[in-house]
Amino acid sequence: MPPAAVLERPIERHASRSKSAPSALSVLDSELHELISTGGPLPADYASLNQKLRAVGDAVRASLLSKPEVLAYARDLTARHFTGTLQAQALERKYGYSGDFEIIDAIYRQTLHRDPALRRWDLFFHAQAAPVAVRNRKAWFHRLLDDHLATKEGKPLRVLDVASGPARDVREWMLDHPGEEVFFDCIDADIHAIDHARKLCAPFIDRVEFHHRNAMRFLPAKGYDLVWSAGLFDYLMDRSFVFLLKSLLAVTRIGGEVVIGNFSPFNPSRDYMELLGDWVLYHRTERQLIELAREAGAPADAIQVEWEPEGVNYFLHVRR
Ligand SMILES: C[S@@+](CC[C@H](N)C(=O)[O-])C[C@H]1O[C@@H](n2cnc3c(N)ncnc32)[C@H](O)[C@@H]1O
Incomplete structure (x- = not known):
């Protein structure tokens, strides 16, 4: 020493x-x-x-x-x-x-x-609370997928995963749901993430497609039942947040939903992240998330904010 x-x-x-x-x-x-x-x-x-x-x-x-x-x-x-x-x-x-x-x-x-x-x-x-919340958001995505699967009424389920990163969440859910008619489009701007995620999801190549693209510039336009994005919007300034949310709503089918994860101000790990890890996020309140969704054109009764058990990650749900 x-x-x-x-x-x-x-x-x-x-x-x-x-x-x-x-x-x-x-x-x-x-x-x-x-x-x-x-x-x-x-x-x-x-x-x-x-x-x-x-x-x-x-x-x-x-x-x-x-x-x-x-x-x-x-x-x-x-x-x-x-x-x-x-x-x-x-x-x-x-x-x-x-x-x-x-x-x-x-x-x-x-x-x-x-x-x-x-x-x-x-x-x-x-x-730390933040990594626990990250693990909880994987469980949140899985629960959402289960809910959508339960109500798909015999039709295939189409999911868009924006900023999919490792796609560990997609892999685990697919492993637990073999043979389901669920199709994922995953977008990520980092080719290293795409390469890693493709390997993890190789057994599901017929149902999970990866796109190495910047989501601000490109989205596949298929009419999704569920659009999910965790770990991206809390890196975006308000203007980009609204711009991207508008684009996501535009590719969501009527009756579908967009769900966005964003760190809340109740993040006990914030000092640890920012001061020891130089890991800085836009922490947003429930009210801010609702206002941004309104700016993106969502009616008030289509918006809901929920959170995982730690209360560190908020989820903005916007119904189309
Ligand atoms: C914190 S990770 C989140 C990964 C994943 N959603 C999860 O929760 O496990 C953020 C990911 O966002 C991707 N990303 C950042 N900006 C992006 C953009 N404009 N378009 C697409 N992906 C982006 C990064 O490459 C990275 O893989």
Whole structure:
């Protein structure tokens, strides 16, 4: 382990600016080093560690500490101690953006580092509310598919999955529903995601088609019963949100629905994501989601907002 003085350099740089900000980061830093020396956090340590992270977040919100400085600290610490962990993977942005198919798939599969000395950090990552909510949204999609399947009345079910990423959700549902007349069109802008998803869904090639396209510019226009998009709209500014939702409604058949996942402001992992992982999303309230759906032309009685058990992921349902 490098000497504490080296690790604390980013903290010392702030000492002249404020008294409270450096102390929030120092307290977090001490706790992290204590945990590093004992082999990583156990579940009994999570509350205290989350509390220290929140205190750093509060210092940033109070402008006592700047976000780039905290991120510089996180990068330094991660490079020294957390190579190959999910924390490192989030910061690395291997494909140029946060939330790529690899990290999302790792969240679904709850992968752990091979090195026992680092495994507990991955367990801490997976236990955060945001990854739990990501796993819950897969279950949400599955439940939606079940509901649509139950009401399709002998007709084939057509589903559009926008920003499909690893398509682990599609694969698992298809495995549980062999022989059903359900046809998926999956769109993703990242060819690496498409390649990975095609492999995962290879057994269902006759019913799952992949399109390597930017959803803002292209959508297959088949008249879908269900249009699903999770993990995309919370990266979009309001204008793009409305534009894309309008386009999705245009390819939904009358009687079908569009369902969009978006992180809510009740995200206890937000500081962890933003300050240690540089993973920034547009968190939206129920009211904001409803207003955006109204802007996209949906009548008030066609809109509903629901959420998964953590309350971290909202789902905007818009009926056509
Ligand atoms: C966070 S992942 C979500 C994956 C999947 N929906 C899930 O929940 O498991 C986001 C995905 O959105 C894709 N993406 C981002 N912008 C896109 C766009 N404009 N059109 C299509 N895909 C896009 C990325 O390539 C990435 O695979």
